[in-house]
Amino acid sequence: MLHIDSAPSTPGKVKMEKSSYFFTRGGGARWHYSLAKLTVWSFAFLALILIFFLRSPAPSTITSAADPSRRSLRNYNWGGSAWEKRVRASARARSSNGLTVLVTGAAGFVGTHVSSALKRRGDGVLGIDNFNDYYDPSLKRARQALLERTGVFIVEGDINDEALLRKLFEVVPFTHVMHLAAQAGVRYAMENPGSYVHSNIAGFVNLLEVCKSVNPQPAIVWASSSSVYGLNTKVPFSEKDRTDQPASLYAATKKAGEEIAHTYNHIYGLSLTGLRFFTVYGPWGRPDMAYFFFTKDILKGKQIAIFEAANHGTVARDFTYIDDIVKGCLGALDTAEKSTGSGGKKRGPAQLRVFNLGNTSPVPVSELVSILERLLKVKAKRNIMKLPRNGDVQYTHANISYAQRELGYKPTTDLQSGLKKFVRWYLNYYSDGKKAVE
Ligand SMILES: O=C(O)[C@H]1O[C@H](OP(=O)(O)OP(=O)(O)OC[C@H]2O[C@@H](n3ccc(=O)[nH]c3=O)[C@H](O)[C@@H]2O)[C@H](O)[C@@H](O)[C@H]1O
Numbered sequence: 001m002l003h004i005d006s007a008p009s010t011p012g013k014v015k016m017e018k019s020s021y022f023f024t025r026g027g028g029a030r031w032h033y034s035l036a037k038l039t040v041w042s043f044a045f046l047a048l049i050l051i052f053f054l055r056s057p058a059p060s061t062i063t064s065a066a067d068p069s070r071r072s073l074r075n076y077n078w079g080g081s082a083w084e085k086r087v088r089a090s091a092r093a094r095s096s097n098g099l100t101v102l103v104t105g106a107a108g109f110v111g112t113h114v115s116s117a118l119k120r121r122g123d124g125v126l127g128i129d130n131f132n133d134y135y136d137p138s139l140k141r142a143r144q145a146l147l148e149r150t151g152v153f154i155v156e157g158d159i160n161d162e163a164l165l166r167k168l169f170e171v172v173p174f175t176h177v178m179h180l181a182a183q184a185g186v187r188y189a190m191e192n193p194g195s196y197v198h199s200n201i202a203g204f205v206n207l208l209e210v211c212k213s214v215n216p217q218p219a220i221v222w223a224s225s226s227s228v229y230g231l232n233t234k235v236p237f238s239e240k241d242r243t244d245q246p247a248s249l250y251a252a253t254k255k256a257g258e259e260i261a262h263t264y265n266h267i268y269g270l271s272l273t274g275l276r277f278f279t280v281y282g283p284w285g286r287p288d289m290a291y292f293f294f295t296k297d298i299l300k301g302k303q304i305a306i307f308e309a310a311n312h313g314t315v316a317r318d319f320t321y322i323d324d325i326v327k328g329c330l331g332a333l334d335t336a337e338k339s340t341g342s343g344g345k346k347r348g349p350a351q352l353r354v355f356n357l358g359n360t361s362p363v364p365v366s367e368l369v370s371i372l373e374r375l376l377k378v379k380a381k382r383n384i385m386k387l388p389r390n391g392d393v394q395y396t397h398a399n400i401s402y403a404q405r406e407l408g409y410k411p412t413t414d415l416q417s418g419l420k421k422f423v424r425w426y427l428n429y430y431s432d433g434k435k436a437v438e
Pocket residue numbers: 184185186224225226227277278279280288289290291305306307315316317365392
């Protein structure tokens with residue numbers, strides 16, 4: 001008998017000793033008894049496996065979006081005729097000249113606003129989102145419910161799932177892809193670098209691989225970031241300025257995205273437009289962003305850290321209101337030319353663009369806090385801190401003349417008016433007692 005104290009330290013060894021038990025000399029009856037027991041257990045095990053497969057919903061394909069960088073590995077169910085019907089209905093444009101847009105990251109902040117604006121003006125919209133837990137997924141579910149009411153269906157799945165993306169293009173010949181799925185956040189990149197590679201590089205490449213091979217190829221508009229300007233000191237930032245000094249892995253993956261876009265445009269004739277968003281804020285925003293958690297902490301009476309650069313240098317951002325960003329996204333979709341490839345081959349030169357979408361008026365972070373104090377009627381407990389070396393840059397400021405000329409982009413909301421709308425939404429959303437503010 002194997003006693004716990006004498007148990008060998010290697011599991012393999014335990015196995016060997018256990019199995020030799022069945023073949024000891026002079027143990028015939030015991031051997032037969034054990035064999036019978038083993039047979040019974042084997043049948044029971046096989047029966048369990050059979051029951052498991054029979055109980056699985058027949059039409060659905062189960063795919064695992066294996067994301068090694070996340071704690072919660074997820075399985076997504078998709079497929080089947082009812083599912084396809086929902087996909088088709090959501091993607092149907094109201095008129096024949098409407099766009100048919102696949103929006104990735106549709107349950108995200110910008111994704112929700114863009115999807116809803118497209119649907120409202122009559123375009124066909126299908127969303128895809130993996131509902132990951134980078135921030136409170138219940139906010140993503142609330143955005144999903146909002147979109148459902150406007151007739152937008154969000155498929156649950158990961159952009160790394162090639163079979164799912166192929167299936168979506170098989171069901172709907174999308175004319176455009178609005179690619180907003182990404183791992184966002186500048187500072188989190190030091191905690192979880194793998195998630196940036198997974199979403200912003202591997203996921204983007206997977207999406208482009210599918211887009212290049214379908215017929216017709218869609219035109220793609222996607223979210224780059226103001227962070228690509230990194231250590232650039234020439235202001236305001238123009239698309240022609242250098243972007244080869246990223247200050248965070250987040251910025252580096254967005255810059256990599258711009259280079260990857262160049263490659264797919266060059267080889268396969270994909271029409272690609274990158275939009276460099278400048279610190280987007282507003283209702284239904286991201287809880288990981290400063291304006292959002294400052295609001296939460298000011299209301300709770302908690303201290304907030306306000307970063308300043310060396311020698312009391314001002315840290316400022318070109319905060320851009322969500323409605324202005326949405327107009328920029330729609331302008332980019334409307335002016336996107338068709339991709340030129342077919343059968344996975346380029347047939348001629350295709351459009352390749354990058355635009356700044358900012359507000360053109362940087363505001364110091366300390367001023368952002370003062371506006372929040374006035375709107376919330378609560379004094380903030382300010383803790384002025386040295387800008388940590390965690391990927392943050394001191395200053396952003398967009399030159400938007402190119403977007404103005406090509407997309408008709410013209411931001412109209414200043415920080416005071418935009419935050420007023422955000423605070424109204426925040427108080428309303430978190431005051432109904434059901435939603436806990438963590
Ligand atoms: O334009 C972008 O491409 C990026 O915009 C956003 O990044 P940022 O501009 O860094 O926004 P955000 O974190 O809200 O910090 C705002 C300010 O508060 C300062 N800040 C921050 C935290 C803190 O505790 N204290 C503080 O002073 C901080 O130093 C900064 O000056 C998106 O998150 C990012 O996903 C990407 O889209």
